[in-house]
Amino acid sequence: MPTVLLTGALTLLSESKISIRGGSFAPHFFYAGNMIQAQQLTKRYGNKTVVDHASFTVQPGAVTGFLGPNGAGKSTTMRMIVGLAAPTSGQVLVNNRDFKKSQHPLTEVGTLLEAKSVHKSLTPLAHLRSMAATAGLPKSRVQEVLELTGLSGVQRKKVGGFSLGMGQRLGIASALLGDPQVLILDEPVNGLDPEGVAWVRNLARAQAAEGKTVFISSHLMSEMAQTADHLIVIGRGRIMADAPISEFIDNGLAQTIVRATDIDVLMNALSAQGVQLRRIDAQTLEVTGPESEVIGRRALETGVALSELRPIQRTLEDAYMELTRDAVEYNSNIVAKHSDGK
Numbered sequence: 001m002p003t004v005l006l007t008g009a010l011t012l013l014s015e016s017k018i019s020i021r022g023g024s025f026a027p028h029f030f031y032a033g034n035m036i037q038a039q040q041l042t043k044r045y046g047n048k049t050v051v052d053h054a055s056f057t058v059q060p061g062a063v064t065g066f067l068g069p070n071g072a073g074k075s076t077t078m079r080m081i082v083g084l085a086a087p088t089s090g091q092v093l094v095n096n097r098d099f100k101k102s103q104h105p106l107t108e109v110g111t112l113l114e115a116k117s118v119h120k121s122l123t124p125l126a127h128l129r130s131m132a133a134t135a136g137l138p139k140s141r142v143q144e145v146l147e148l149t150g151l152s153g154v155q156r157k158k159v160g161g162f163s164l165g166m167g168q169r170l171g172i173a174s175a176l177l178g179d180p181q182v183l184i185l186d187e188p189v190n191g192l193d194p195e196g197v198a199w200v201r202n203l204a205r206a207q208a209a210e211g212k213t214v215f216i217s218s219h220l221m222s223e224m225a226q227t228a229d230h231l232i233v234i235g236r237g238r239i240m241a242d243a244p245i246s247e248f249i250d251n252g253l254a255q256t257i258v259r260a261t262d263i264d265v266l267m268n269a270l271s272a273q274g275v276q277l278r279r280i281d282a283q284t285l286e287v288t289g290p291e292s293e294v295i296g297r298r299a300l301e302t303g304v305a306l307s308e309l310r311p312i313q314r315t316l317e318d319a320y321m322e323l324t325r326d327a328v329e330y331n332s333n334i335v336a337k338h339s340d341g342k
Contacts, residue, residue, distance in 0.1 A: 035059065035060045035213035036058035036093070037057050037092065037093045037096075038090070040090035040091075041053070041054045041090040042054070042090050050076045051076055051080070051087075051234075051237045052073075052236070052237035053238070054090075055090075055239065056232050056242050058215045058232075061211045061213075062208050062213075064216070064228065064229070064231070065216060066231075067231060067234070072236060073234050073237040074217045075217075082113075083100040106177065106180075107137070109180050109181075110183045111183075111185075112168075112174070112185045112186060112188055114171075118167070118174075120159060121160065122159055123155060123157060124154065127159070127170070128142045128174065129142050131177055135177075137177065137178060141179070142177070145176050151166070151169055151170060151173060154166065164190065164191030167191070168191050168192055169192075172203070181212050182213045183204070183216075185214075185215070186217050187218060189218060216228070221315070225245065229244065229245060230243070230245060233324065235323075235328075240327065248316070248319055249315065251319065254290065254291050255286060255287070255288050255311070255312040256286070256309065256312060257284065257287075257308060257309075258309055259307045260306045260307060261307070262304045265304050266295075266298070269304075270290075275289045283307075291311075
């Protein structure tokens with residue numbers, strides 16, 4: 001059986017059936033408040049601690065990005081949320097309860113953990129119909145997710161011949177099948193072309209806009225910067241950051257590239273004020289601390305003519321690399337230097 005799992009939590013709306021895009025199914029529970037809560041979550045395999053007392057909350061109505069170096073514990077954490085791995089200590093709750101006790105897992109949390117886990121002899125249509133049948137979902141929902149994920153044209157082809165990107169689309173279709181209130185997607189854009197990456201971004205944001213909880217991991221910093229509202233960063237099993245993405249990127253210190261023929265004069269003037277300076281070349285400085293307007297005014301006061309005064313826009317990749325510098329398990333011998341933008 002495939003290990004792509006659907007899981008999560010809906011509100012108890014009524015004793016009548018709930019309509020779901022062309023069909024209906026029995027109502028189930030959705031507890032208001034925090035959707036996913038990890039409390040001192042720990043996982044050890046022998047002497048190795050993979051997740052180390054991790055505590056965090058994933059809120060509804062937002063896309064929460066889950067970042068970390070390879071081997072940091074991201075996938076293990078996601079597996080513990082849905083009961084595929086048992087915590088050594090601590091707990092993780094979905095809607096204030098242990099997800100393993102859910103009576104309606106396929107309509108509560110949609111999870112993509114192993115996109116290529118579907119049996120190679122199955123077709124997307126057969127795979128999704130079997131999942132729908134186990135959850136009592138209408139057949140019409142199968143066609144809807146096939147169309148949504150762009151798989152309608154290959155729904156009768158065996159998945160053994162699928163590319164990595166097509167396998168990802170099928171995994172996402174499986175996660176969406178029950179129209180869950182919680183989505184947990186582990187590297188969903190892996191293997192997708194640019195159109196597919198943009199599609200996942202828009203899908204995640206649309207789901208969050210409906211008030212759903214979206215927890216997504218990725219190694220593509222530029223894409224995460226466009227997708228996530230909030231970030232949780234894990235390194236060596238420990239939570240290193242848990243903040244809105246804008247707050248995570250902004251370290252509170254302005255950085256500016258300054259170029260002038262008399263750069264030494266300006267260096268002396270700025271050094272006297274305790275400003276952090278980094279010499280890039282004979283005529284160029286990287287100044288950390290004051291805003292560019294302050295630097296320009298100081299240059300005018302000292303009679304230094306500037307040929308360049310350019311604020312550096314700090315990126316998510318900059319902030320992430322700085323934070324996780326000492327949390328990378330596998331380091332290469334060649335480390336890329338910070339670009340001066342030239």
